[in-house]
Amino acid sequence: MHRITTRRIAAGAAALALITGGGVLAGCGGSSDSSSGGATTAAATSAAPNGIEGKSAEEILDASLAAANKASSVTAKGAITQSGQEIKLDLQVGQEAAQGSITAQGVNVEIKVLAGKTYFKLSGDAFAKIAGQGDSPEVAEAISALLGDKWLVAPDEASAGQLGSLGQFAQKDELLKGILTPDGDATVTGTGEVNGQPVVLLESSDGTGTLAIATTGEPYPLQIKGSEGADGGQIDFTGWNAPVNVTAPTDVVDIGQLAALGGSSNG
Numbered sequence: 001m002h003r004i005t006t007r008r009i010a011a012g013a014a015a016l017a018l019i020t021g022g023g024v025l026a027g028c029g030g031s032s033d034s035s036s037g038g039a040t041t042a043a044a045t046s047a048a049p050n051g052i053e054g055k056s057a058e059e060i061l062d063a064s065l066a067a068a069n070k071a072s073s074v075t076a077k078g079a080i081t082q083s084g085q086e087i088k089l090d091l092q093v094g095q096e097a098a099q100g101s102i103t104a105q106g107v108n109v110e111i112k113v114l115a116g117k118t119y120f121k122l123s124g125d126a127f128a129k130i131a132g133q134g135d136s137p138e139v140a141e142a143i144s145a146l147l148g149d150k151w152l153v154a155p156d157e158a159s160a161g162q163l164g165s166l167g168q169f170a171q172k173d174e175l176l177k178g179i180l181t182p183d184g185d186a187t188v189t190g191t192g193e194v195n196g197q198p199v200v201l202l203e204s205s206d207g208t209g210t211l212a213i214a215t216t217g218e219p220y221p222l223q224i225k226g227s228e229g230a231d232g233g234q235i236d237f238t239g240w241n242a243p244v245n246v247t248a249p250t251d252v253v254d255i256g257q258l259a260a261l262g263g264s265s266n267g
Helices: 007-019 057-070 124-130 137-147 162-170 172-179 255-260
Strands: 073-082 085-094 098-104 107-114 117-121 151-154 186-194 197-204 209-214 221-226 232-238 252-254
Touching (some): 057 172, 057 186, 073 172, 151 255, 186 209, 197 221
Parallel strands (some): 151 252
Antiparallel strands (some): 073 232, 098 107, 117 151, 186 197, 197 209, 221 232
16 A cells, blocks of 8 residues: 555654654555445445446546545545554545544544634643653643643644644545555556445555555545555545535634744644
């Protein structure tokens, strides 16, 4: 999965691992079982064949990216691991809004995106660690007191520093572009099923990962998964075009207030 499927996911995972003190994650792997993941709707399983399995790998990726870009939303859920570092995703992302959570190094970050703003929620102690101020009891205590159970709001990615890097997970088109734009060549290796839906399988040139794309209905990517070994992981993509209903938090702290305490959002 390293080259064909997770360039965008790996970049975000690396950012999260860095700010939680876990080091850089370069990609992910996984098992060969394609039976787990989100449920497939009856409409998806009964849709007409789209014919992409007869195309070249490049044509399949182009068709899948075009379909994904037209979709209004998707849910990405699963976990990726490298060198013992696990990142869990449970995100619903749309064109203008997103919500869900990312977990790494025992730190769970809830995310909401709405009206051009990104909201983060995590414990004050966890944020003190992320801010690189874990060795300063005074700053950690001030951060914890300020945040409590509140949400931290960043009006744009630049002001969020390293936390802003997590925002790429909540950008549907950017996330899917990374998945469907390989670093190297891809090879069509056959067909199969993911969650009961027929798919065509594309493998990365180095054999480290596989991408499954629907061969009925729209050619959406349905799953990314790596080869077995020390690294593991699988991300399922479900809920295509489902409504994304995000409510902006009301109990929020502006990231500028954190900077005033001496906390750094740049890690």
